[in-house]
Amino acid sequence: MSxxxxxxxxxxxDDLRNAWVVLSTEERVLGFGLLSxxxxxxxxxxxxxxxxxxxxxxxxxxxxxxxxxxxxxxxxADLIQGASEEMRGQLLDLLDESTRRxxxxxxxxxxxxxxxxxxxxxxxxxPDMNVDEAIAYLRRQTREHxxxxxxxxxxxxxxxxxxxxxxxxxFSSPPGIRVRDAMRTDVVTVDEQMDQEAVSRVFAExxxxxxxxxxxxxxxxxxxxxxxxxxxxEEEATEDIQKMGGTQALGAPYLSLGLVEMVKKRIGxxxxxxxxxxxxxxxxxxxxDEIARAVVLALFVPLIISSGGNSGSQASTLVIRAxxxxxxxxxxxxxxxxxxxxxxxxxxxVLGTIGFLRVVVWQAVRPVYGVHYLAIAFTVFWxxxxxxxxxxxxxxxxxxxxxxFRIDPASASAPFVATLVDVTGLVIYFTVATLLLRGKLx
Amino acid sequence: MSxxxxxxxxxxxDDLRNAWVVLSTEERVLGFGLLSxxxxxxxxxxxxxxxxxxxxxxxxxxxxxxxxxxxxxxxxADLIQGASEEMRGQLLDLLDESTRRxxxxxxxxxxxxxxxxxxxxxxxxxPDMNVDEAIAYLRRQTREHxxxxxxxxxxxxxxxxxxxxxxxxxFSSPPGIRVRDAMRTDVVTVDEQMDQEAVSRVFAExxxxxxxxxxxxxxxxxxxxxxxxxxxxEEEATEDIQKMGGTQALGAPYLSLGLVEMVKKRIGxxxxxxxxxxxxxxxxxxxxDEIARAVVLALFVPLIISSGGNSGSQASTLVIRAxxxxxxxxxxxxxxxxxxxxxxxxxxxVLGTIGFLRVVVWQAVRPVYGVHYLAIAFTVFWxxxxxxxxxxxxxxxxxxxxxxFRIDPASASAPFVATLVDVTGLVIYFTVATLLLRGKLx
Numbered sequence: 068m069s070x071x072x073x074x075x076x077x078x079x080x081d082d083l084r085n086a087w088v089v090l091s092t093e094e095r096v097l098g099f100g101l102l103s104x105x106x107x108x109x110x111x112x113x114x115x116x117x118x119x120x121x122x123x124x125x126x127x128x129x130x131x132x133x134x135x136x137x138x139x140x141x142x143x144a145d146l147i148q149g150a151s152e153e154m155r156g157q158l159l160d161l162l163d164e165s166t167r168r169x170x171x172x173x174x175x176x177x178x179x180x181x182x183x184x185x186x187x188x189x190x191x192x193x194p195d196m197n198v199d200e201a202i203a204y205l206r207r208q209t210r211e212h213x214x215x216x217x218x219x220x221x222x223x224x225x226x227x228x229x230x231x232x233x234x235x236x237x238f239s240s241p242p243g244i245r246v247r248d249a250m251r252t253d254v255v256t257v258d259e260q261m262d263q264e265a266v267s268r269v270f271a272e273x274x275x276x277x278x279x280x281x282x283x284x285x286x287x288x289x290x291x292x293x294x295x296x297x298x299x300x301e302e303e304a305t306e307d308i309q310k311m312g313g314t315q316a317l318g319a320p321y322l323s324l325g326l327v328e329m330v331k332k333r334i335g336x337x338x339x340x341x342x343x344x345x346x347x348x349x350x351x352x353x354x355x356d357e358i359a360r361a362v363v364l365a366l367f368v369p370l371i372i373s374s375g376g377n378s379g380s381q382a383s384t385l386v387i388r389a390x391x392x393x394x395x396x397x398x399x400x401x402x403x404x405x406x407x408x409x410x411x412x413x414x415x416x417v418l419g420t421i422g423f424l425r426v427v428v429w430q431a432v433r434p435v436y437g438v439h440y441l442a443i444a445f446t447v448f449w450x451x452x453x454x455x456x457x458x459x460x461x462x463x464x465x466x467x468x469x470x471x472f473r474i475d476p477a478s479a480s481a482p483f484v485a486t487l488v489d490v491t492g493l494v495i496y497f498t499v500a501t502l503l504l505r506g507k508l509x
Numbered sequence: 510m511s512x513x514x515x516x517x518x519x520x521x522x523d524d525l526r527n528a529w530v531v532l533s534t535e536e537r538v539l540g541f542g543l544l545s546x547x548x549x550x551x552x553x554x555x556x557x558x559x560x561x562x563x564x565x566x567x568x569x570x571x572x573x574x575x576x577x578x579x580x581x582x583x584x585x586a587d588l589i590q591g592a593s594e595e596m597r598g599q600l601l602d603l604l605d606e607s608t609r610r611x612x613x614x615x616x617x618x619x620x621x622x623x624x625x626x627x628x629x630x631x632x633x634x635x636p637d638m639n640v641d642e643a644i645a646y647l648r649r650q651t652r653e654h655x656x657x658x659x660x661x662x663x664x665x666x667x668x669x670x671x672x673x674x675x676x677x678x679x680f681s682s683p684p685g686i687r688v689r690d691a692m693r694t695d696v697v698t699v700d701e702q703m704d705q706e707a708v709s710r711v712f713a714e715x716x717x718x719x720x721x722x723x724x725x726x727x728x729x730x731x732x733x734x735x736x737x738x739x740x741x742x743e744e745e746a747t748e749d750i751q752k753m754g755g756t757q758a759l760g761a762p763y764l765s766l767g768l769v770e771m772v773k774k775r776i777g778x779x780x781x782x783x784x785x786x787x788x789x790x791x792x793x794x795x796x797x798d799e800i801a802r803a804v805v806l807a808l809f810v811p812l813i814i815s816s817g818g819n820s821g822s823q824a825s826t827l828v829i830r831a832x833x834x835x836x837x838x839x840x841x842x843x844x845x846x847x848x849x850x851x852x853x854x855x856x857x858x859v860l861g862t863i864g865f866l867r868v869v870v871w872q873a874v875r876p877v878y879g880v881h882y883l884a885i886a887f888t889v890f891w892x893x894x895x896x897x898x899x900x901x902x903x904x905x906x907x908x909x910x911x912x913x914f915r916i917d918p919a920s921a922s923a924p925f926v927a928t929l930v931d932v933t934g935l936v937i938y939f940t941v942a943t944l945l946l947r948g949k950l951x
Contacts, residue, residue, distance in 0.1 A: 084714060088836055089844075105695070113716050209680040217659055217718075234676070238651040253547070271743065272526060274555050274736055276659075276718070293736045294716055300739055301713065304746035305830055308753065312826020312923060313819055321831035322841065326848065330855045333823050340819050341860050345867055347811035352877065358804050365800050365807040369789035369814055369931055376818075377755055377782050377924040381775050384754020388747055389763035394530055399764065402531075406768065413772045418783050425787055435794065481754060481923035482819040489811055 080106045087118070088320050096125045108137060116145030117319075124154055135161040141186040141295070144173035173289075181266050182259040184299070185280045185289035190219040194229055194247040198240045205234075217276045218290075221250045226286045228254060228279060256281045259288050263299045268393055270296045307391055310475065311384060313340065313482035336482070343486045347372075350490055354497040361508040363436060363443060364500055370422070371450050372492035375458035376485030378414055382407055382462030383479045390466060390476050400467040404460065411459030412452070419451035439507045446503045450496040457495065458488040522548050529560070530762050538567045550579060558587030559761075566596055577603040583628040583737070586615040615731075623708050624701040626741070627722045627731035632661040636671055636689035640682045647676075659718045660732075663692045668728045670696060670721060698723045701730050705741045710835055712738045749833055752917065753826060755782065755924035778924070785928045789814075792932055796939040803950040805878060806942055809889055812864070814934035817896035818927030820856055821904030824849055825921045828908045832918050842909040846902065853901030854894070861893035881949040888945045892938040899937065900930040 083098045090098065099122060102110055111119060111134055123131055123146070135143060135158060143162060147155050147170065159167055169187045176182030190208055192201050205219060219237065221230040230250030240249045255273050257266050259280050269278060270293055277292045306316040315332045317324060324332070351358070351368075358365050386403060389395040395403060426444035430436050436443050462484045466476035501509060525540045532540065541564060544552055553561060553576055565573055565588070577585060577600060585604060589597050589612065601609055611629045618624030632650055634643050647661060661679065663672040672692030682691045697715050699708050701722050711720060712735055719734045748758040757774045759766060766774070793800070793810075800807050828845060831837040837845060868886035872878050878885050904926045908918035943951060 109695075109715075113714055206680045209677045235651045238648045253551075267739070270736070270739060272555055273551075276734075276736055292718075293739060294712070294718060297709070297712060297735060297738055297742055300742045300746070301834070304742070304750070305834065308746070308750055308826060308830045311750065311753070312822055312830075314823050314827060317827070320834070320836040321827055322836060322844070326851055326855075329848070329852055333820075333852070334856060334859055337816075337819055337823070337856060337860060338863065341812075341816055341863060344812050344815050347815070348808045348867075351808040351811065355804055355808070358800075358807050362797055362801045362804075362807075365804075365810070366790045366793040366797065368807070368810055369793065369935065370783075370786050372811055373786050373789070373818075373924075373927065373931060374779075374783055376815075376927065377779055378775075380922075380924050381754055381756050381779065384750060385756060385759070385763055388750045388754075392743070392747065392762070394762040394764060402764070406771070409768055410771055410775070413768075414776060414779060417776055418779060421780065421783060425790075480822075482815075482822050485815065485818065485927070489815060493811065 080110055083110065084113075088322050092121060092125045095122055111137065112142070115149075116142070117149035119146045120150035120154070120158075123158070124150065131158070132161045136163070136166075139186055140166055140169040140173060140188060141184065141289075143170045144183075145178075147174060148178055176259065179263045180259065181257045181261040181263065181280045181291060182288065184263055184266065184291045184295050185259075186292065187289040189277075189279065189287070189290040190234075191287075192219045192221045192232070192246050194221050194223075194245070194250070196246045197242065198237055198244050198246065198249060199242040201232075201237055201246050205237075220254075220279055220287055220290075221246055222287060228256065228281055228285055228287045230254060231279070254279065256285075257291065258283070264303050264391075266291060267296050267299045267303065303391070307387065307477040310477040311387060311480045313337070313480040336480070340482050340486045344489060346490045347493055350493040350497075354493075357497060357500065357509055361500075361504065363508070364497070367447055367450075368493065368496070371447070371454055371496050372489045373485075374418055374451055375454035375488040375492040376481075377458075378411065378455045379458035379462030379484040379488045380481035382410075382459045383465055383484045384462075384481065386463045386466045387476045387479060390470065397467060397470055400464070403463055403467070407459050407463040408456065411456035414459065415452040415455035418455055419448040422451050423448040437508075439504065442503050442507050446496075446500045449503070450492075450499045453495040453499065454488070454492040457491055458484070461488055461491075522552055525552065526555075530764050534563060534567045537564055553579065554584070557591075558584070559591035561588045562592035562596070562600075565600070566592065573600070574603045578605070578608075581628055582608055582611040582615060582630065583626065583731075585612045586625075587620075589616060590620055618701065621705045622701065623699045623703040623705065623722045623733060624730065626705055626708065626733045626737050627701075628734065629731040631719075631721065631729070631732040632676075633729075634661045634663045634674070634688050636663050636665075636687070636692070638688045639684065640679055640686050640688065640691060641684040643674075643679055643688050647679075662696075662721055662729055662732075663688055664729060670698065670723055670727055670729045672696060673721070696721065698727075699733065700725070706745050706833075708733060709738050709741045709745065745833070749829065749919040752919040753829060753922045755779070755922040778922070782924050782928045786931060788932045789935055792935040792939075796935075799939060799943065799951055803942075803946065805885060805950070806939070806946075809892075810935065810938070813889070813892050813896055813938050814931045815927075816860055816893055817900035817930040817934040818923075819900075820853065820897045821900035821926040821930045822923035824852075824901045824904030825907055825926045826904075826923065828905045829918045829921060832908060832912065839909060839912055842906070845905055845909070849901050849905040850898065853898035856901065857894040857897035860897055861890040864893050865890040879950075881946065884945050884949050888938075888942045891945070892941045895937040895941065896930070896934040899933055900926070903930055903933075 079102060099107060123134055147158050150158055162170060190205055196204060218231050218233050220228060223229055230252045231254045232246060232250040236249060255275060256279050257269055259282050277290045279290050280288045282288055309316045313336045315335060317332055386395060423444045426436060426440060426447055430440040465479040465484060469479055470476045521544060541549060565576055589600050592600055604612060632647055638646060660673050660675050662670060665671055672694045673696045674688060674692040678691060697717060698721050699711055701724050719732045721732050722730045724730055751758045755778045757777060759774055828837060865886045868878060868882060868889055872882040907921040907926060911921055912918045
């Protein structure tokens with residue numbers, strides 16, 4: 068293949084990839100059909116499970132077997148999980164006997180567990196082989212389509228994990244030495260039921276290419292490889308970000324979602340927040356007389372409550388992400404509270420001062436606030452101190468409260484925190500105003 | 510090593526890892542000293558560059574060489590980048606001659622480029638070797654501490670990349686066949702200057718374990734492995750999340766940041782937003798007469814402007830994440846605008862209806878809104894329609910505008926969008942009120 072051919076091949080496959088998300092199913096089949104056999108294989112293998120399932124469903128029935136058999140068991144399981152109920156049995160039947168058994172076993176795991184991520188094909192060795200025998204044995208095993216031979220796992224006859232030896236170690240060991248003496252026994256493992264987010268944390272901590280999945284009796288069930296973890300990390304971050312923005316996790320690319328689905332994912336939280344925010348109207352009604360007497364008070368309402376919301380969003384975002392990265396645990400709540408109290412006071416001091424100056428300077432330029440402008444300026448200052456400190460504390464503690472009740476901390480979205488803080492912010496503001504302006508404006 | 514020993518070892522190392530972020534440097538050195546030699550190596554290798562540099566700086570000078578020589582060149586470069594200016598030269602001098610040269614070359618790349626991520630040691634083959642020779646040659650190369658032998662790269666005498674053969678393919682090929690005939694030539698590569706986020710996208714698209722880094726003449730400079738990409742994906746998501754929450758990216762774990770640094774990272778955006786939000790006071794002052802005549806108008810201000818902020822936050826969050834995942838490009842702006850216009854209208858319709866009912870039902874229970882309650886209800890309805898549609902459009906378009914001007918779209922944070930929408934929301938609300946309530950309340 069010449070360099071130019073290569074270039075144009077790469078172009079065709081990349082073009083299809085770029086356009087994929089906006090193509091109809093028919094257009095996808097058409098585009099897929101235009102690829103050369105090699106390209107089509109590469110492209111098919113790189114598709115996410117649901118997309119591959121959809122494509123397969125649209126291909127002629129007689130072509131499906133070829134594509135199904137191309138897949139490693141974990142990818143086949145992903146594809147089948149992405150297919151419609153009625154297709155699943157059919158697709159499973161396209162696999163050969165032994166793969167079918169492996170895939171069925173994988174389908175028993177929830178998709179977001181270690182067992183649902185793993186590949187059941189891994190390189191295995193016996194402890195009493197010598198290095199040369201082990202290399203020859205691995206060479207035979209690779210013909211059975213192992214996904215990775217980066218690590219070989221040493222198991223006893225019951226498949227219980229005894230140790231691990233990396234291929235590199237095996238390769239650089241003297242040929243006659245026993246596997247038992249070349250292997251390491253302190254193997255990092257994950258349980259088959261471990262949540263995928265926790266699995267990704269184990270990978271991040273240990274810098275490994277693959278980690279074996281074991282059951283409660285330490286029998287090895289398969290391996291999770293780090294390339295699947297990249298997808299997990301990205302998926303989990305996307306979910307968190309979407310929740311933190313005040314939507315349900317979309318669970319699909321933005322452009323691929325229909326209008327009605329899109330509205331459904333968004334209206335729920337918006338409606339809840341809207342109903343919560345209605346209490347601001349109630350709170351304001353409670354202070355209606357004060358507003359009637361001093362309309363100037365109403366002018367600062369948006370400024371003051373939004374400052375509480377903004378500082379609260381900051382705090383909750385930082386704490387949620389720190390929790391997701393395991394930098395902050397439930398037991399750190401008190402440490403975080405103290406920090407955020409101090410942070411809130413300092414932020415309040417700075418913004419309160421700016422707010423104070425805003426009133427005083429404005430008054431000097433155009434005297435709109437009357438003789439009591441200093442009292443108004445102090446009302447703004449102390450309200451900001453109170454609202455920002457309260458917002459920061461609420462924003463940082465809410466993720467802890469949610470986690471304590473086993474709700475995803477990421478639900479403490481910026482809009483949620485802002486709504487919580489708005490109502491309290493109004494109460495703080497009007498209380499401060501009542502105290503400082505009594506006998507003056509009120 | 511017995512099972513119990515293993516357990517307690519694992520415990521010691523995990524305990525240290527858990528406590529790490531809150532330990533002082535002295536405590537870290539102490540804890541590190543308590544680990545067995547094997548554990549200490551495992552632990553040291555899993556530390557992020559800056560932490561490893563800090564630990565090393567605190568260890569006695571004569572111990573440093575041992576730890577530096579444990580590192581692969583890319584990890585050594587990370588550590589040196591994390592060290593203080595004055596330590597860098599010293600640390601570099603601890604390496605052996607050839608590693609020092611490799612590390613110096615890596616240090617010339619920016620940390621967030623492909624060149625800054627790569628390992629310069631990769632498995633290489635010549636096209637005319639046969640498979641058996643190739644395996645024997647790789648076996649020799651592994652003694653030189655290659656990081657991965659998952660793929661072997663076939664190069665010409667000028668180190669220009671000709672093809673790639675996976676170890677598995679090599680292992681399952683007939684021994685006599687030439688490497689030239691076993692290799693694939695359509696190799697996915699990345700340029701040495703490619704941004705790390707783009708590199709992570711290439712990994713996500715192709716499901717590869719390692720990708721070679723080439724210069725403009727297609728000479729191979731090193732390989733990036735997928736385990737480094739997990740860190741990149743996580744780092745980039747953290748940065749985006751923090752920006753989206755309205756802070757500067759912290760660049761360090763939450764608990765490790767001092768109070769002053771923490772306030773510094775947060776006050777900047779808060780102050781900008783606060784100053785922006787001051788326009789709400791100006792806008793409200795413009796409608797002061799209307800408020801004085803109909804105080805009831807003030808009551809709905811927080812409800813209405815926060816609805817715009819919330820719907821805007823949703824939209825910007827979804828678009829920013831879709832951009833980061835490459836699901837949405839700059840050229841999609843019109844498609845997104847049309848979608849979000851429809852979405853905004855539908856969301857506005859639902860929330861507007863709830864708002865309308867709130868006024869009407871409240872009035873039925875406790876007639877607080879007077880004879881013009883229906884006009885007030887319609888004011889609330891139409892304002893919500895307008896504010897939510899405007900908020901949704903602004904939130905979705907702002908990331909495009911930022912990207913167009915080469916600013917990170919993640920800066921279109923929830924608080925930023927809310928602030929933008931607040932001022933306009935007030936104008937929309939009071940304009941609608943003036944139109945619908947003229948001759949009634951106004």
